Amino acid sequence: MFDFANSGYTTVVITAIFNAYFVAVVAGNQEWGTFAWTAALAVSYALIMLTGPALGAYADAYAAKKRLLLLTTIGCVIFTAMLSLVGPGDLWLAVVLIILTNFFFGCGENLIAAFLPELAQGEALGKVSGWGWSLGYVGGLVSLGCSLAYVTWAQGEGMQAAQFVPITMLITAGLFVVSSVPTFLYLKERALPQAHLAGRSVVREAFSRLGETFSHMQDYRDLGRFLACLVFYQAGIQAVITLAAIYAQQVMGFSTSDTMLLVLVVNITAAAGAFAFGNLQDRMGHIPTIALTLVGWIIMVLVAWMADSSAMFWLAANIAGICLGASQSAGRALVGYFSPRPRRAEFFGLWGLAVKLSSILGPVTYGLVSWISRGDHRLAMLITGIYFVIGLMILMGVDVQRGRRAALQGEAIPEG
Template sequence: MDLMQVQDKSRYLAPGVSRREVWSWAMFDFANSGYTTVVITAIFNAYFVAVVANNEAWGTFAWTAALAVSYALIMVTAPVIGAYADAYAMKKPLLLISTIGCVLFTALLYFVGPGDLMLAVVLIVLSNFFFSSGTNLISAFLPELAHGEALGKVSGWGWSFGYVGGLISLGLSLAYVTWAQGQGRPAEQFVPGAMLITAGLFAISSIPTFLFLKERALPQPHPAERHVAREAFGRLLVTFHHVRDFRDLVRFLACIVFYQAGIQTVITLAAIYAQQVMGFDTGDTMFLVLVVNITASIGAFAFGHIQDRIGHIPTIALTLGGWIVMVLLAWMAVTRPVFWLAANVAGLCLGASQSAGRALIGYLSPDARRAEFFGLWGLAVNLSSILGPITYGIVSWISGGDHRLAMLITGSYFIIGLMILMSIDIQRGRQAALNISPPGERLTGNR
């Protein structure tokens, strides 16, 4: 899908923002989506359980625990990194560091073979840490690129384009895996090659972002004797002190923790569920995820326009209803067609809910503290990334591998998220963001 073919896009963009710059911003979504698609969702997670952990009963729990460690690290660092990026206008340099880190540690997954549990865990923790840090930073550019009433559209363009990148990365990996399987090679001989493909595509596709995306933020006033870490923590403490001024943002962050717990469970364990419950092999699973990426791209693009038309809350509520339907279909599925239907419902809801959530955070964030508030968004998402998959892993372990029960329990997170969502007042939250003082002044807001 060509992002630049939609008519009159310029009226959605902030003054001074070119179409090329929006494209370069969206190219980062294109670039990093291969990591989620290939490493976390389609290939390496199932490889970890089946080959690295030798299909032991604790394999799924070990995978979710490794991810939980990485998300815990991100939770601790994301708001501080965001506060530092705002104070010193350093979003772009930090984004470059996170990209190099993710590409490097993804490429090193090439060396993980049967029984290399500790190596696999360390590399997954590091690669996922850098990936998630980069996701928070690139998202903080969104409010600089689009008008407030068009955040849903522009976020949707980026997320939709991102799924195209995931499709290409997975498609190249699928072609390689199909060829390798045709040569009679086992998984330990072809899965590592897919890691190199993913890392290489990430590195190449992110180049336009660093060439054309501008750092519009300006460094803010600092103490004469500056202590970078202390100042970043200080800004964060001020935000927490005034958190009552942003009660609707806080409610949405709580909502995110729960509904993203369900989403992150599906992303993290989709391939494992497909293979352990539905009997899919590696090729079947990769083809399934490839098709789901198409529906996810359509969902992100379409719902981005719907969001700006019907509103943020109704759009997210609609997607959460879809997620609940998806969980019930997956839980009941005994035939592949029903499971395929569930997977594609998940795809539509995945693209829509991810894009809509990012746009709403941008709508509720003060101009002077965008990276910091997107860091808080990252904190919420990563807390959910611990809560959901760990719950699934524990349930499947305790129940002796009952993945259907674990999937059914996952649905409760979407229900809780929907209940919290209904308590949010969008206009009050937007007004709180607009009442923030100019950069460098003390944080103030509605009482």
């Protein structure tokens, strides 16, 4: 249900509406607008990278995942609602609010992922992760569908984007609040507080545990290798997620409602992809499943780059949808499979670190290329597609059985 709740934020704010609004209205369609959008997100992801692993270490030590999840949810909801204050030319207000709201969202994303191994046994991680991602895309559909209904009505009344986009931010924040209630009512914190390091403050203890994790990373070399793989392929995914609406409007000439309809349909294919590949992953294997989705991503980039009609772009977008749900669900499940029980939140903090690094790398690469090339979004799309190729090459060196043995050995080592 939390996947359902928080997916409205990424769908409406990051993927479908506010990103294109930022470039076209807030930045006035300036050539630097796309780069400014990606730079704002990069700052928020850098802040998450600095705090995420230590936050996970603290959550493990004090069994505080649920309490911290509540705080991050409140922060994300408040600042998402405040995006409704952003109008034409309010560049710095938009930048500050996006940094804050995306920071709280990303921290919450790390924390909710750390619950996964508590809710599913090792061989069922892919299935349960797939259920979560699948339901998440349904949540994205609900938020986007409500927003699309309002935008369609507003456009019929002659309103402009500066009038109707702010209301969609309030709709998204409200649905986030309502949909997250079941999580905080029924989800249990099954972890137990762990032995603390005597004489150390909370912050010093968290960083001490994090330092210990990094010092033992050689014992989890397949986890480390997969995290490196994830940085690259997620860089491509994050570029697509954060810039899809911008590409659709700037290159293909889509209107706001056209773009919202496209993303709405893509959420359906993404939900189907997450559900189908989640079940396939447990039978086919983690690595073949992820490899298959990366091949799909490479095909999608080539189709989008060559697209000279809306039909071709619709095809590319739906290929992306199928691969999106599958690759993200499979990646989260594999990290859980490689994580020793006493350090689950901490290791998912490292997963979040990798995802956030990719969230800087991919979109900023796209933004820089589009700026330097004076708005050549096709070239930017093609270049960011290289990240999928690099990820596929690194993936071939990951040994799932060896990585799982390392996780089980880590569970047998007493904490101290």
